Structure formats: structure tokens, C-alpha cells
Amino acid sequence: xxxxxxxxxxxxxxxxxxxxxxxxxxxxxxxxxxxxxxxxxxxxxxxxxxxxxxxxxxxxxxxxxxxxxxxxxxxxxxxxxxxxxxxxxxxxxxxxxxxxxxxxxxxxxxxxxxxxxxxxxxxxxxxxxxxxxxxxxxxxxxxxxxxxxxxxxxxxxxxxxxxxxxxxxxxxxxxxxxxxxxxxxxxxxxxx
Amino acid sequence: xxxxxxxxxxxxxxxxxxxxxxxxxxxxxxxxxxxxxxxxxxxxxxxxxxxxxxxxxxxxxxxxxxxxxxxxxxxxxxxxxxxxxxxxxxxxxxxxxxxxxxxxxxxxxxxxxxxxxxxxxxxxxxxxxxxxxxxxxxxxxxxxxxxxxxxxxxxxxxxxxxxxxxxxxxxxxxxxxxxxxxxxxxxxxxxx
Numbered sequence: 001x002x003x004x005x006x007x008x009x010x011x012x013x014x015x016x017x018x019x020x021x022x023x024x025x026x027x028x029x030x031x032x033x034x035x036x037x038x039x040x041x042x043x044x045x046x047x048x049x050x051x052x053x054x055x056x057x058x059x060x061x062x063x064x065x066x067x068x069x070x071x072x073x074x075x076x077x078x079x080x081x082x083x084x085x086x087x088x089x090x091x092x093x094x095x096x097x098x099x100x101x102x103x104x105x106x107x108x109x110x111x112x113x114x115x116x117x118x119x120x121x122x123x124x125x126x127x128x129x130x131x132x133x134x135x136x137x138x139x140x141x142x143x144x145x146x147x148x149x150x151x152x153x154x155x156x157x158x159x160x161x162x163x164x165x166x167x168x169x170x171x172x173x174x175x176x177x178x179x180x181x182x183x184x185x186x187x188x189x190x191x192x
Numbered sequence: 193x194x195x196x197x198x199x200x201x202x203x204x205x206x207x208x209x210x211x212x213x214x215x216x217x218x219x220x221x222x223x224x225x226x227x228x229x230x231x232x233x234x235x236x237x238x239x240x241x242x243x244x245x246x247x248x249x250x251x252x253x254x255x256x257x258x259x260x261x262x263x264x265x266x267x268x269x270x271x272x273x274x275x276x277x278x279x280x281x282x283x284x285x286x287x288x289x290x291x292x293x294x295x296x297x298x299x300x301x302x303x304x305x306x307x308x309x310x311x312x313x314x315x316x317x318x319x320x321x322x323x324x325x326x327x328x329x330x331x332x333x334x335x336x337x338x339x340x341x342x343x344x345x346x347x348x349x350x351x352x353x354x355x356x357x358x359x360x361x362x363x364x365x366x367x368x369x370x371x372x373x374x375x376x377x378x379x380x381x382x383x384x
Contacts, residue, residue, distance in 0.1 A: 023311075024311065025311060026307060026308060026310070026311040026312075107310075108307075108310045108311060111306060111307045111310050112307050112310075114303060114307070114354060114357075114358060115218060115300075115303045115304050115306070115307035116218060117358060118218070118299075118300045118303050118304075118357045118358065119215075119216065119217060119218040119300060120218075121358075121359055124358050124359060124360075127358055127360060128358070128359060128360050131355065131360040131361075132360075146372060147368075148365075148368040148369050148371070148372035149369075149372045149373075149376070151361065151365055151366075151368070151369040151372075152348055152352075152369040152370070152372050152373045154351070154355075155347075155348045155349075155350075155351030155352045155354075155355060155361075155366075155369055156344055156347050156348040156351055157347075157351065158347075158350070158351030158354050158355065159346065159347030159348055159349065159350030159351035159352075159354070160347045160351075162306065162347075162350050162351070162354065163323065163346075163347060163350065165306075165310045166306060166309060166310065166313075166316050166319055166320070167313055167316060167320060168316075168319060168320050168323040168324075169323075169343065169347075173340075173343055174343075174347075176339075176340040176343070177340050177341075177343040177344040177347055178344070179340070180338060180340035180341045180343075180344050181341075181344045184341070184376040184377065185376065
């Protein structure tokens with residue numbers, strides 16, 4: 001009896017190869033040919049699961065977003081019930097920053113995706129929804145509830161991520177900048 | 193008498209083509225072949241001026257940085273002598289944000305360069321020096337003189353740039369977030 005192909009397993013194999021190529025060699029290396037070579041399958045097989053580069057990039061970004069959400073959920077769970085708003089925000093943002101090797105790989109994929117979508121605005125629709133949702137949540141936790149302050153904190157997080165990936169800031173400098181910002185937003189006396 | 197080749201002129205012609213390709217089609221399109229086609233010259237001619245993709249990317253980023261510096265210098269000159277620190281910072285940061293078509297093109301080139309250097313850290317040395325210089329300058333202008341607050345403001349600027357390019361924030365939202373941040377840093381009563 002011929003072995004039944006496990007489509008989910010094969011898709012995951014190809015997806016993992018795609019993520020390694022994107023993180024190691026950057027955006028330009030993400031092609032049917034490179035991903036196939038990394039996964040050890042044919043280009044035709046890759047094309048069966050991802051028809052275009054757009055689909056591959058969108059999938060890689062979806063994986064990065066999902067991993068980020070899982071990291072945030074796990075980090076918040078460790079805080080127990082009803083954490084202070086400042087600690088909640090610090091924990092959430094630190095979980096999203098590229099502070100170790102694994103999150104740096106994810107960060108490089110996200111950066112490649114952003115550079116890719118900057119010249120193809122239609123492909124960034126999901127990102128815009130994410131940003132709006134995060135901004136509303138942050139505003140709901142800030143003492144002032146101010147939307148512009150929330151938008152600024154989210155932008156600061158993105159900028160810290162960029163500087164961590166580029167090596168302009170160390171992990172310590174990035175966390176110091178985050179704490180200084182939380183001091184400004186919550187008042188330094190309420191330091192968590 | 194044969195016409196003498198104007199090397200500076202030809203280099204500028206090729207550089208302009210390179211910038212158009214990078215801004216319109218993104219990082220992957222920056223190749224000897226694409227740039228040659230855009231400039232209307234041979235690939236060999238492009239290679240005479242830029243031997244590798246690394247050289248092309250570094251040159252494009254240098255052009256973007258220089259244009260940014262010129263915009264800042266011009267914007268600050270319009271403020272006259274001894275502007276208030278808050279107004280100085282707002283003017284400098286607004287001049288660096290991708291708020292119109294031309295600066296958006298530059299921003300897309302910068303983003304492509306960042307994604308490119310994220311997997312080739314050695315090529316980002318110039319960026320790190322820039323960041324340190326800007327952080328020191330910002331700290332010297334802030335009421336507290338605090339390095340972490342300065343690092344945060346610079347990160348916020350980068351994040352706003354990223355969200356402007358991705359369409360997550362409108363120009364108005366980005367400037368509101370910047371003003372809210374300056375309120376936090378300078379006190380809202382001292383609004384410029």
C-alpha cells in the first residue's frame with residue numbers, strides 16, 4: 001500500500017526551510033529554488049504549497065506573528081493574575097523585542113517582510129490591523145488612556161527592535177530606553 | 193577630438209538609476225542588470241563604478257543619509273538663531289520622517305538597506321556611528337540630559353518612520369505621537 005502523503009507535515013518542512021533561508025540569508029534568498037534546496041525537495045514541490053514569493057513572504061510573516069503572540073501569552077501568564085499596568089506593558093514589549101538568537105531570527109524575517117511590503121503596500125493589510133489592535137490595547141492600559149502616547153510607545157518598541165537587529169543598541173540599552181519611557185508614561189515613582 | 197568621458201556625471205547617472213530601482217521595486221531588484229537597464233547603459237559600465245551589490249547598497253544608503261542631513265540643516269536654518277530645545281528636536285525629527293513622496297522614496301531605500309545589513313552586520317558600521325552621534329546630541333538638548341530618554345526618542349523616530357512607510361500611521365498620527373512624546377520629555381505646558 002503506498003504511503004499516504006502527510007500534507008501538513010510536508011508543508012511544515014518547507015515552511016521551516018523558508019524561515020531558515022529568510023533569517024540566515026535575507027529577503028533576496030527567499031526563492032522557490034533556494035527554499036527547495038534548503039528543504040531538500042524539488043522546486044515543483046515547494047510551488048505546490050507556495051505558488052508565489054508573495055505567498056511565501058506572507059506565510060513567513062504569519063509564523064513570526066504567531067510566535068510573537070505565543071511569547072507574549074506565555075510571559076503574561078508567568079505574571080499571575082492582575083499584574084500592574086506598567087509591568088504588563090514592560091513584559092509584553094520585552095517579549096516582542098529581538099533580545100536573543102531565536103527572536104533575532106524572527107526579527108530579521110519581520111524586517112525582510114517590512115522591506116518587501118514597503119514597495120507592495122497591499123500585502124501589509126494584516127500588519128495594519130495588528131498595529132491598530134495593539135495601539136488600542138496599550139492606550140487602555142496607560143494612565144492617561146492617550147492614543148498618541150500609545151502610538152508612540154508602539155513606535156518606540158519597533159525602533160528598539162530595529163536598532164537591536166542592526167546592532168546600534170545592546171539589549172541593556174534597549175531595556176534602559178524602554179524603562180525610561182515607562183517612567184515618563186507612568187511616573188518614575190511608580191517604577192515596577 | 194574624442195569627447196572626454198565625465199566620470200562624475202556618469203556615476204551620478206548610474207547612482208540615480210540605482211536609487212529609482214531601490215525605491216520603486218525594492219531590494220531584490222537592485223542588481224547590476226536591473227540598474228544598467230534603468231540607466232540605459234551596459235551591465236559592464238555599472239560594474240565599472242560599483243563592483244558589487246554591497247557597494248551599490250552602501251552607496252544608496254550614503255545618498256539617503258546625506259539627503260537627510262541636508263533636509264535637517266535646511267529646516268534648522270529656517271528656525272533662526274537659538275531655537276527652543278523642544279522646537280529644535282521636533283524640527284529635526286520631522287525633517288527625517290518619511291512624510292512626503294520624496295522622503296518616502298528615501299525611507300524605502302533605507303529600509304531595504306537595513307534589511308540587507310541585518311544579515312550582514314559588518315556593513316552597518318556607519319549606521320552605528322550615526323546613531324551614537326544622534327543619541328548624544330539629543331541627550332544634550334533634553335531637560336534631563338538622560339541617555340536612555342534620548343535613545344528612546346531616536347527609537348520612536350525610527351518606529352514612526354517604519355509605520356509611515358508601512359501605512360500603519362498617517363502623517364498626522366505620526367506627528368501627534370511625536371508631539372505627545374515631546375510633551376512627556378519637556379512637560380506639556382512648555383509646548384512649542
